[in-house]
Amino acid sequence: xxxxxxxxxxxxxxxxxxxxxxxxxxxxxxxxxxxxxxxxxxxxxxxxxxxxxxxxxxxxxxxxxxxxxxxxxxxxxxxxxxxxxxxxxxxxxxxxxxxxxxxxxxxxxxxxxxxxxxxxxxxxxxxxxxxxxxxxxxxxxxxxxxxxxxxxxxxxxxxxxxxxxxxxxxxxxxxxxxxxxxxxxxxxxxxxxxxxxxxxxxxxxxxxxxxxxxxxxxxxxxxxxxxxxxxxxxxxxxxxxxxxxxxxxxxxxxxxxxxxxxxxxxxx
Amino acid sequence: xxxxxxxxxxxxxxxxxxxxxxxxxxxxxxxxxxxxxxxxxxxxxxxxxxxxxxxxxxxxxxxxxxxxxxxxxxxxxxxxxxxxxxxxxxxxxxxxxxxxxxxxxxxxxxxxxxxxxxxxxxxxxxxxxxxxxxxxxxxxxxxxxxxxxxxxxxxxxxxxxxxxxxxxxxxxxxxxxxxxxxxxxxxxxxxxxxxxxxxxxxxxxxxxxxxxx
Numbered sequence: 511x512x513x514x515x516x517x518x519x520x521x522x523x524x525x526x527x528x529x530x531x532x533x534x535x536x537x538x539x540x541x542x543x544x545x546x547x548x549x550x551x552x553x554x555x556x557x558x559x560x561x562x563x564x565x566x567x568x569x570x571x572x573x574x575x576x577x578x579x580x581x582x583x584x585x586x587x588x589x590x591x592x593x594x595x596x597x598x599x600x601x602x603x604x605x606x607x608x609x610x611x612x613x614x615x616x617x618x619x620x621x622x623x624x625x626x627x628x629x630x631x632x633x634x635x636x637x638x639x640x641x642x643x644x645x646x647x648x649x650x651x652x653x654x655x656x657x658x659x660x661x662x663x664x665x666x667x668x669x670x671x672x673x674x675x676x677x678x679x680x681x682x683x684x685x686x687x688x689x690x691x692x693x694x695x696x697x698x699x700x701x702x703x704x705x706x707x708x709x710x711x712x713x714x715x716x717x718x719x720x721x722x723x724x725x726x727x728x729x730x731x732x733x734x735x736x737x738x739x740x741x742x743x744x745x746x747x748x749x750x751x752x753x754x755x756x757x758x759x760x761x762x763x764x765x766x767x768x769x770x771x772x773x774x775x776x777x778x
Numbered sequence: 779x780x781x782x783x784x785x786x787x788x789x790x791x792x793x794x795x796x797x798x799x800x801x802x803x804x805x806x807x808x809x810x811x812x813x814x815x816x817x818x819x820x821x822x823x824x825x826x827x828x829x830x831x832x833x834x835x836x837x838x839x840x841x842x843x844x845x846x847x848x849x850x851x852x853x854x855x856x857x858x859x860x861x862x863x864x865x866x867x868x869x870x871x872x873x874x875x876x877x878x879x880x881x882x883x884x885x886x887x888x889x890x891x892x893x894x895x896x897x898x899x900x901x902x903x904x905x906x907x908x909x910x911x912x913x914x915x916x917x918x919x920x921x922x923x924x925x926x927x928x929x930x931x932x933x934x935x936x937x938x939x940x941x942x943x944x945x946x947x948x949x950x951x952x953x954x955x956x957x958x959x960x961x962x963x964x965x966x967x968x969x970x971x972x973x974x975x976x977x978x979x980x981x982x983x984x985x986x987x988x989x990x991x
Contacts, residue, residue, distance in 0.1 A: 674834060675868030675913075680858035680920060689870050765833050766853040 514724045526551070568637045577637040581644050585614050588652040595656035598663040599774050604760055609659050612753035613651045620745035621647050628737055646717070646738060647745045650702060654746040655753045658698025662754055663773055665690040666761060673768050683762035691754055698750035702743050709739065790955045791860065791924045793831065796839035801826050801979035803839065806957075808924065813946075813956040815966035818976035824959040825865065827976065828926045831957075832862035843923060861922035865929045865959075867913035869901040877901075877916060887915045890945050892938065906933040911942065918949070925949065927958040931965070943968055 529551055536543045568576045589610025599605040621644045625631065631639040666673060669690060676686035709715055714722075717738060721731040761769050790810040795803040801823035808814050816824050830837040833853050841848040848856050871877060875897045878884060888894050891911040896904075904912070910933050917925065925946075931939045939962075946956055946969060960966065966973050975982045 669868070669870070671864075671866065671868030672870035673868070674864070676870060677834065677854070678832065678857055678862050678864075678867075679916065680854040682854050764853075766857075767834055767836065 565637070565641065568641070572637070574633075574635050577635050577640055580637070580641055584641075584645055584648055585610070585617070588613060588648045592652055592656040592659070596660045596663060598660075598667055600663075600757065600760055601772055601774050604772070605774070608756050608760065609655050609753050612756060613648065613655045613749045616745045616747075616749035616752060617644065617648045617651050620741050620748070624737070624741045643738070643741070647742060650705075650742045651745045651749040653701050654698040654750045657701065658694045658750040658754050659757055661697040662690055662694035662757055663761075665693050666768065667770060667773060670768060670770060677766055677768065683766040683768075684758070686766075686768075687758050687762065691758060694754045695750060698754065699747065702746045706739060706743065709735075715739075790844055791831075791957070792840075792842050794840040796827070796830055796837060796841060798826060798830050798835055798837045801830065802837075804830075804981045806974070806981060808955045808957055810923075810953045810955055811950050813950055813958065813966075813969045813971035814974055815969065815971035816957070816959045816974045816976050816981070817961065817963075817966075822976040823979040824976050825928050826979075827981070828862050828864075828928055828957070828959065831926055832857055832860060834862070858920045859922055860924040860926065861917040861920050862926040863913050863917045863928065863930060865932065867909065867916075869909070872900060872902070874899045874901055874904070874912065877912075879919065881919050883921075884915075884919060887918055887945075890941065891915050892941055907935065907938060910934065911938065914942065914945070918945070922954065924955045924957065927956065929959055929961060931960075931962065 529547070533544050533547050535541075536547060564580070568580055589606060592609035592613060593599060593606040596609075600608055621640070624643060624647075625634050625640060629639055629643070634640075666687065673686050673690065677683070715735050715738075718731045718735040721734060722728055726734075761772055763769055791806075791808040793804060793806040795805065797803045804827060806814070816827070818824055826835065829835045831841060833841075833848060833856060843856075843859055851859075869877060878897065885894070888896060891914065893908065893911055893915070896908065896912060901909075910930065914927070914930055927946075930946075931942050934942060943965070950956060950969070956969070956971075958965075958969075958971070965971075973984060975984075
């Protein structure tokens with residue numbers, strides 16, 4: 511193993527050559543993509559440099575409070591993202607709260623389990639391990655939960671008659687919403703299932719690539735990647751299940767009615 | 779028993795002060811073996827009334843069946859006893875068969891609705907009238923004490939109307955109570971129904987002849 515090759519900022523400027531070329535093509539061909547392309551590239555650069563600085567500061571400080579604060583900020587952003595990605599949302603505090611709650615419960619539980627049980631840094635909250643792990647778990651759970659809830663709410667809103675037809679035949683609210691729940695779970699689980707199926711064949715996962723690039727033995731990198739994938743799959747599953755059933759509970763009531771009045775309307 | 783009829787003690791379905799933000803307060807009582815027909819302009823709240831009775835929309839007031847109040851029963855059980863068939867029912871699976879449970883009376887009911895072979899069909903290929911009759915069959919399978927029917931024959935040709943009305947008469951004779959919403963001015967008399975009229979969320983008994991439709 512050759513060890514880690516550090517990059518200079520000039521290396522980065524050189525690496526952006528092709529991206530700048532794309533921008534020039536876009537101007538030449540009048541594709542109208544120039545602005546968005548440049549803005550997102552700049553945005554990414556600023557965001558990542560900032561994150562690098564912040565992470566470095568947190569690592570140096572080595573304080574549990576700063577680590578927790580960083581985790582809380584990540585959770586808040588992910589929660590907002592879940593809310594923003596749904597076309598129809600639960601009204602009131604349930605809208606942002608339910609999805610974020612399910613994601614955080616699953617994410618925190620699985621992160622803590624992974625840290626305390628398998629990775630075992632000392633102390634257990636050591637930010638070098640806790641924050642990247644929490645970030646990956648949160649990101650995947652966020653995608654799953656937002657897809658699941660979006661599908662559930664759309665299916666229920668469009669399939670009101672179907673759900674009510676089953677309620678009218680004397681089925682309970684859980685039985686009557688089962689087709690919608692199944693669809694929601696399926697779409698929430700799809701990204702992680704696809705990721706597991708394609709991993710290593712089509713592309714090497716980012717984290718594993720990173721470890722290999724920084725000089726880690728590929729077999730060790732694979733072990734780490736598998737650990738992460740199992741944790742990601744577990745957290746996504748828990749989050750999607752929790753969010754879907756909590757939302758069904760909220761969108762029905764004790765008298766087994768479908769309560770679409772607790773859902774905000776779609777775009778139209 | 780028939781003579782004492784006027785008051786609710788022996789009424790099967792009793793409704794008092796039933797109210798939602800859009801309808802009511804509504805009072806109504808319906809005896810075993812009797813039929814009531816509600817007419818009125820669209821938007822008058824006829825369907826909302828049936829939804830409220832089956833507890834599908836939030837509502838206040840007192841509803842009971844044979845002296846048992848609705849709130850004393852779990853909602854699914856109430857809806858099996860007081861079966862509501864909307865004007866357009868939902869079909870949640872692809873095949874007709876998946877919407878029916880095997881009950882001993884299923885074949886007989888399908889035959890009475892002239893849909894003996896329908897179980898093997900696909901929902902997407904059903905006509906509106908076929909859906910309407912199948913939805914009724916689905917509800918009759920529950921052997922309900924009360925039937926709430928929203929325009930049960932609106933999409934049917936005359937021979938199918940006769941068939942459905944025969945089915946309903948048989949149910950009435952067996953002691954079932956039927957509350958139906960109908961735009962057919964002659965249907966209430968064919969079913970010997972007591973007439974009601976609904977307008978702006980209020981229910982009136984015995985409308986003036988000109989007021990029907």
